[in-house]
Amino acid sequence: MKLIYQNMLGFLLIIVTTISIIGYSEIGYARNQAYMQNYQRMEGYAESLGDLAEADGKNGTALLNNNFLNQLEFVLHGEDVHLRIFNDKNEQIYPKVNAKVQLSKNVFATLKTGQEIRIQNNHNEQSPIRSTKDAYTGVLVPWMNGKNLVGVAWISSRVTHVERPIYMAKRNLLRALLMTVAVGLILSFIISYYSTKRIKRLSRATQKVASGNFNVQIQHKDSDEIDQLAENFNKMVQALKRSNEEVKAQEKRRDQFMADAAHEMRTPLTTINGILEGLQYDAIPEESKPKSIALMQRETKRLIRLVNENLDYEKIRNNQINLIKTNFNATPILQDLKSQLSQNAEKANDELEVIAPDDLPIYADRDRFTQVMVNLVQNAIQFTHDGKIEIKGERMVHATVLSVKDNGIGMSKDQIKYIFERFFKADPSRARMGTGESGLGLAIVSSLIKQHGGKVTVESEPGKGSTFTVVFYDKGFEQFVEK
Template identity: 60%
Template sequence: MKLIYQHMLAFLVIILTSTAIVGFSVISFSSNQAYQTTYQRLEGYASSLGELATEQNPDHTSKGDLIDNHFLNKLQIVMQSDDLQIRLFNGKNKQLYPKMGPKVKLPKDIWKSLKAGNEIRIKNDHEQRETYFSSKDAYTSVIIPWFDGSKMIGAVWIGARVKNVEQPIHLAKRNLISAFVVTLIVGLILSYLISYYSLVKIKRLSKATKKVAAGDLTVQIHHQDHDEIDDLASDFNSMIKSLKKSAEAVKEQERRRDQFMADAAHEMRTPLTTINGILEGLEYDAIPEDSKPKSYQLMHRETNRLIRLVNENLDYEKIRNNQISLIKTNFDATVPLNDLKTQLKTNAEKENDIIKLEVPEKLPVYADHDRFTQIMVNLVQNAIQFTQNGVITVSARRLKHGTEISVNDTGIGMSDEQIKYIFERFYKADPSRAKLGGKGESGLGLAIVLSLIKQHGGRISVNSIPNVGSTFIVTFFDKGFEEYTNED
């Protein structure tokens, strides 16, 4: 079943159920009201006749009737205009009026109740066979006892035809049926309009979804924040923005991967070509004896270059997949930082750079010693790679629950857009400045740094100004105070 019909059916069920409940209540009220009014009217007539009987025959010993029969005939004629009937009984349950026609005797249980002073109300005498007062028409009636002091002198039955009593009820039912039909028609129209209004929004969402499935990520749904469907449209728009952003990020990753593959192929082709040329020269004895040591050294450097490129990729995959075990201890970081300065001094001098170390005599750090060294080597090597004729400053200080180390350079710096991607795999802030002979040319150095710092529960951030320089700030927290945030 289509959703519009489901909505219409739901609206109609609610409307019709409400109408039925209201209608039932109205009919029930009208019925009770009609019968109560009739009972009260009949009881009023009966009480008046009882007073008249007491006044006309105070000793009740006469042979005559409780009320003059001639008077009762006239009264019956008057009451026929209201379609009422009267039956009069003496104190011995004998029908005194009417004289003509079948005689009726009240049932013993009713007579006993009357003698006890109770008034009897009969809604429909055809529903109680022992109180039939007419075989032709059903009557709604009352039976009222008459007393003179404590002595019951008689009783009167006054009845009105049920069909006359229920005439207002039938009229209410006809009005209710008319209202029901009108409500049904209006309900159909309104439920269709309301359902259509909702379905227009849903169809708009459906069309937008199909466009997204077809690859269109520019879709945006107009909404006014009136209801939950509008909220869904808003969420849909947010989802599309996220998908678009993700798609752009994937494309950028693909572009960088392709660039990396091209760079890697180029970097591998050069040393492989060099090694192959030297091997051919050795095979055909084309290299002079005095040049062979240099050729061997060149082959060794080129082989190390290939090994380094492969190892960096393998190392990153292990770190990213948490396949390495950190052995964290408390140690003095001043020692490995001094060693780092000595180790990278030659690389820095090739670019006319100076490495400055500004650290306290004792610098407690809680970290894996080898991975700490790897992090700092990558950061300093990255600074050397993008700095010429400048200064790389490594400074450190103790925090309340950790150690903060900064690597500042006076190199080419980075834009805000470059900073967003600097820690991603294969990304190079300035590929044209990457040195084929240095570390970090694969675009994995800072990605490895970020992964290692995260596994240490540390923090890294970067500040940079184009053509001024960059500063990488790394925080290693003490044991028990590690966190897992990255403020890049």
């Protein structure tokens, strides 16, 4: 069933249920009022007749002769009122009949005590008066002279006469229900159409997003839950758009990496193949063979390094390495690092400087710590020429902080956003042979730092250099994050 019909059905059920409850209550109230007014009216007639009966102290019913009662019943016939009079001996004296008519002993005993009896419908099983052809309602009123019973007046009326207003109320209620249902149908259709129209708009927008259109935005007024849903939909589409753009950027960087990797592999492979062919056909002079073999070894190591970096990154990213963390002094490692990379720095005319205390305690995996710092310094050398690279280490509360600062080409905010992602190169055109040329160095750094429970940050401006900062926390103070 469509939503518009579900809403309409819901509105109609509420309307019909409400009208039914109200109508049932009103009809019950009208029935009670009708019978109560009828009782009061008949009791008034009975009391008036009782006053006449009590006027004669010798024979209380003498004044109520047949002629008077016939005239009285004729007058009350328009109101469908009927009279029966019983004397103090439980004998019906009006209307006179050949057979002896009496009230039941229980009823008469109750009346002798001065209590009156109300009869709602003498067709009911609990009625104290026997059933008649037509259903009657009425009252039995005792006439008392002190404590003595003078007589009993049974004044009754047909139930159909009393319930005539109730029948009219039922007809009016039915008409009101039909009119309410008709009006409710129209109003529920309008309200449901308005609601479903906005939902359909959301559905059409969802289809557009599913087809790849992430520029969809829904106008809303922030007035109800559907507008809130529209607002959340807009936020979702914006997030999907950003995610899609990042995925495309990742794909572009991956394609660029594959192209760079293919280029990097093709060059050494071509060199190696050329040398091997030269050796095979004795095309290389004897004096040049040592240089050719040395070149082939360097190119082979270059290929091995490229493959190892990819394999290493995959292991680190998938938590397939075991960190053996210990407490050690980081300063000697930083000094060794300076010595090992000084030759690469001299090629770029860069100056390396280590600023750290003689004793710099750190809690980390020694080999992986060395790998992190090598990658950071190599990255700084790669993008710095005729500059200075500062390697700084210091202690803070429950942690050791190390930074690598350079005054090289720097990075923009967009580049900083992706700098720790795989395959990303801040400036591929300036990448040189050496560690970091694959675009994996900083991605490896980020993964290793996370597994250590530390953190890594970068600050940079184009043309002003970059500063990479890593924090290794002491044992028990690591800040592990969800991967």
